[in-house]
Each structure stands twice: as C-alpha cells, then as structure tokens.
Amino acid sequence: MSKKVFLITGGSSGIGLAAGEALANEGHHVISMSRSMEKVERAIKEQPELNGKLDFITADVSKREDIEKVHRYIDEKFGVLYGIVNSAGVIAVGSLETVGIEDWQQMMDVNLTGPFMLVKTMLPLLRKANGASIVNISSIAGLRPGTSIAYSVSKAGLDMLTRFLAGDLGPYNIRVNSVNPGLVRTNIHFDNNIVQTKEQYEEMVEKARLRHPLRRIGRTDDIASIIRFLMSDESSWISGAIIPVDGGVTQENNFIPRKD
Numbered sequence: 001m002s003k004k005v006f007l008i009t010g011g012s013s014g015i016g017l018a019a020g021e022a023l024a025n026e027g028h029h030v031i032s033m034s035r036s037m038e039k040v041e042r043a044i045k046e047q048p049e050l051n052g053k054l055d056f057i058t059a060d061v062s063k064r065e066d067i068e069k070v071h072r073y074i075d076e077k078f079g080v081l082y083g084i085v086n087s088a089g090v091i092a093v094g095s096l097e098t099v100g101i102e103d104w105q106q107m108m109d110v111n112l113t114g115p116f117m118l119v120k121t122m123l124p125l126l127r128k129a130n131g132a133s134i135v136n137i138s139s140i141a142g143l144r145p146g147t148s149i150a151y152s153v154s155k156a157g158l159d160m161l162t163r164f165l166a167g168d169l170g171p172y173n174i175r176v177n178s179v180n181p182g183l184v185r186t187n188i189h190f191d192n193n194i195v196q197t198k199e200q201y202e203e204m205v206e207k208a209r210l211r212h213p214l215r216r217i218g219r220t221d222d223i224a225s226i227i228r229f230l231m232s233d234e235s236s237w238i239s240g241a242i243i244p245v246d247g248g249v250t251q252e253n254n255f256i257p258r259k260d
Contacts, residue, residue: 182246
C-alpha cells in the first residue's frame with residue numbers, strides 16, 4: 001500500500017491498538033481515537049515504541065461534537081481520509097430482566113450510533129480518497145445471542161449497517177466490511193467490570209478455550225491481520241462481507257464428535 005491516512009476508534013487498547021500498530025508499521029499515518037487519556041497513557045507505558053508512531057487524539061465516538069472535532073483536525077491537516085476502523089466498543093452482561101436502561105443506551109450509543117455518526121461525518125473526506133475502506137469491528141455475538149442482550153443487538157445492528165453502507169457507498173468506491181471476532185485476549189472485560197481479578201479472567205478464558213475447535217482464544221494480531229487486509233488494495237473487490245474470525249467457535253455443535 002502507498003502511504004495513506006486512517007482513523008481508528010477505540011485505538012488505545014485491544015484490537016484497535018493492534019490494528020493501528022499494524023497499519024503504522026506499513027508506513028501509514030494512523031489517527032488513533034480514544035475517549036480516555038488514561039488508556040492512551042497506559043498504551044504508551046506498556047508499549048513505549050508507540051509514542052510518535054500513532055497519532056493519538058482524545059474523542060468520544062458517541063458525542064457528535066467530538067466527532068466533528070476530529071473531522072476538522074483531519075480536514076485541516078490532510079484533507080482526505082482513506083479508511084476507518086470502527087473498533088470502539090463497550091459491553092455489559094445482562095438479559096432483558098437484568099440489563100439497565102442506561103447500559104442498553106450506552107452500548108447502542110457507542111457500538112452502533114457512534115459508527116453511523118462517524119461515517120456520516122467523515123463521508124466527504126472518504127469520498128476524496130477514491131477507494132476508501134471502512135471496517136466495522138463487530139462480534140460473533142451479533143451472529144448468535146451472547147451473554148449480553150444489548151451487546152448482541154448492537155453488534156447485529158452494526159452488521160446490518162455494514163451491509164447497508166456497502167450498497168449505499170459502493171458507487172463512491174468506498175468498501176464496507178465487518179470483522180466478527182470471538183473471544184480475544186484484551187482489557188475489555190476488565191475495563192467494563194465484567195471481571196475484577198486475573199483469576200476470574202483466566203477461568204473465563206479456559207472455559208471459552210474449550211469451546212473453540214482450534215482450542216485457543218484469539219490474539220489481537222489475529223484480528224489486526226484481517227483488518228490490515230481489508231484496508232489494503234488486496235481486498236479491492238470485497239464489500240458487504242461479514243467475516244467471523246473466531247477459531248471456529250461459531251461452528252461449535254454438540255453433534256460433532258469431540259476429540260477430548
């Protein structure tokens with residue numbers, strides 16, 4: 001790929017951070033958007049080599065004024081945007097009877113409305129690229145119900161947004177795809193208080209590992225590699241795809257004889 005300008009939300013941790021690093025390592029200018037300066041500082045402390053490699057900017061994808069601030073920054077400095085990775089996400093476990101209205105609204109705001117507002121606001125810059133790519137980081141929870149009604153519904157909505165935008169923006173030579181990870185080792189469960197201790201997390205991971213046919217959970221670079229591909233010209237005829245990257249867990253079936 002020739003040097004391009006990309007925007008990644010949720011870019012200071014987990015999948016977003018790994019994707020940003022992968023694209024920056026190819027020589028691209030990556031604007032890494034995060035609502036938390038604390039997470040930015042944590043990322044730089046844990047990976048000092050990222051300081052200066054990624055262009056960190058603090059903004060909340062669920063706030064229209066923050067998105068407009070980022071738009072002004074990109075427009076004034078570059079005048080064009082070659083791609084967006086919508087990686088920002090929040091999760092809270094809960095069924096209909098247990099999930100709070102506030103949690104439901106926050107997950108819709110960040111996981112679904114945020115990507116919609118971001119793409120809508122950045123569209124003039126994306127059109128100038130004449131070949132932009134948008135990758136939405138969804139989840140296998142959008143393909144089948146997970147442990148959170150709100151998270152599953154928000155990700156299913158994100159997949160439909162992907163499909164709609166692929167048709168809607170295709171005439172502008174803008175491609176739109178979803179990547180749907182299974183369980184990936186990141187800080188999301190700690191940051192959203194799903195688990196409080198390392199022991200709880202490792203117990204959750206071990207249970208999940210055994211459900212995966214490949215017998216491991218995901219690494220952030222497993223997801224970053226498919227994102228890199230979808231942002232590149234190598235995938236120039238792929239749009240509207242919903243791609244599970246999940247170690248085969250969506251194929252889990254009790255009728256398939258187990259090997260252990």
